[in-house]
Amino acid sequence: xxxxxxxxxxxxxxxxxxxxxxxxxxxxxxxxxxxxxxxxxxxxxxxxxxxxxxxxxxxxxxxxxxxxxxxxxxxxxxxxxxxxxxxxxxxxxxxxxxxxxxxxxxxxxxxxxxxxxxxxxxxxxxxxxxxxxxxxxxxxxxxxxxxxxxxxxxxxxxxxxxxxxxxxxx
Amino acid sequence: xxxxxxxxxxxxxxxxxxxxxxxxxxxxxxxxxxxxxxxxxxxxxxxxxxxxxxxxxxxxxxxxxxxxxxxxxxxxxxxxxxxxxxxxxxxxxxxxxxxxxxxxxxxxxxxxxxxxxxxxxxxxxxxxxxxxxxxxxxxxxxxxxxxxxxxxxxxxxxxxxxxxxxxxxx
Numbered sequence: 001x002x003x004x005x006x007x008x009x010x011x012x013x014x015x016x017x018x019x020x021x022x023x024x025x026x027x028x029x030x031x032x033x034x035x036x037x038x039x040x041x042x043x044x045x046x047x048x049x050x051x052x053x054x055x056x057x058x059x060x061x062x063x064x065x066x067x068x069x070x071x072x073x074x075x076x077x078x079x080x081x082x083x084x085x086x087x088x089x090x091x092x093x094x095x096x097x098x099x100x101x102x103x104x105x106x107x108x109x110x111x112x113x114x115x116x117x118x119x120x121x122x123x124x125x126x127x128x129x130x131x132x133x134x135x136x137x138x139x140x141x142x143x144x145x146x147x148x149x150x151x152x153x154x155x156x157x158x159x160x161x162x163x164x165x166x167x168x169x170x
Numbered sequence: 171x172x173x174x175x176x177x178x179x180x181x182x183x184x185x186x187x188x189x190x191x192x193x194x195x196x197x198x199x200x201x202x203x204x205x206x207x208x209x210x211x212x213x214x215x216x217x218x219x220x221x222x223x224x225x226x227x228x229x230x231x232x233x234x235x236x237x238x239x240x241x242x243x244x245x246x247x248x249x250x251x252x253x254x255x256x257x258x259x260x261x262x263x264x265x266x267x268x269x270x271x272x273x274x275x276x277x278x279x280x281x282x283x284x285x286x287x288x289x290x291x292x293x294x295x296x297x298x299x300x301x302x303x304x305x306x307x308x309x310x311x312x313x314x315x316x317x318x319x320x321x322x323x324x325x326x327x328x329x330x331x332x333x334x335x336x337x338x339x340x
Contacts, residue, residue, distance in 0.1 A: 020191075024185060028182075106183070108179075
């Protein structure tokens with residue numbers, strides 16, 4: 001008989017391994033923002049993640065094999081976090097989450113641009129992005145195309161457009 | 171300035187709207203098991219969901235527009251739950267969760283069969299399944315193909331195979 005809270009269903013096991021909402025938020029920030037240290041993740045958090053929650057989720061994600069940690073060569077006591085192959089393979093899941101959010105919630109324009117590009121690009125774009133993440137996190141060869149820069153440029157253009165609009169309106 | 175825990179990111183808003191692990195477990199059971207009442211969801215839960223958690227998540231999912239509730243014609247005080255269009259559009263997300271779980275966790279064989287079929291079938295199969303869910307939950311016309319029955323038949327064959335193996339080994 002299955003015990004409370006456990007089953008061999010792959011959807012359930014995925015949810016158990018990912019943990020709660022904050023775990024995926026941390027993975028998102030490492031993946032799309034290339035924030036690799038505790039300090040960068042804390043300082044730039046859009047959702048203002050609490051420091052104890054961030055420290056706990058980094059520990060859990062490292063223990064469950066979604067992140068790896070190596071010491072920062074400049075400050076030995078600090079860590080640099082990398083996505084593992086398992087975490088990189090969450091790209092399609094996060095792309096679908098973003099696409100669903102664009103359709104069924106009311107996201108801000110600036111923060112939707114990357115989700116919309118990922119949705120439009122579909123599996124070929126996700127594969128290219130995963131190859132680049134393997135370069136950034138797993139020392140794989142550098143691919144020619146940088147999806148990371150394409151997403152980042154689109155995001156920055158949207159931020160610029162929004163702040164221009166605000167200046168004009170203000 | 172964003173307040174703690176809030177942002178306009180579509181991935182974050184999706185995670186906020188879906189809530190915790192149990193919410194997606196309930197959606198999964200309604201979607202793939204066609205369990206439409208509190209009683210059926212409680213009695214057949216693979217994870218042994220607690221009755222108070224189930225009641226709470228049904229209430230929340232209905233309030234947030236992922237489920238709708240109508241009175242059971244046979245027992246007016248009981249409810250029949252249906253997926254909304256927004257919940258039906260979670261099929262690709264759940265398909266990716268199942269596929270990721272098959273690759274990166276150790277699911278049971280019986281409970282992996284449907285996830286593997288959904289992964290192999292890809293977007294065309296997901297679309298066909300979503301059309302059938304619109305028939306089952308939203309009174310749309312009945313499609314010719316029943317993905318639900320294909321998944322169910324594959325699952326039952328896997329259960330039968332597993333129990334035959336157990337009898338032979340026992």
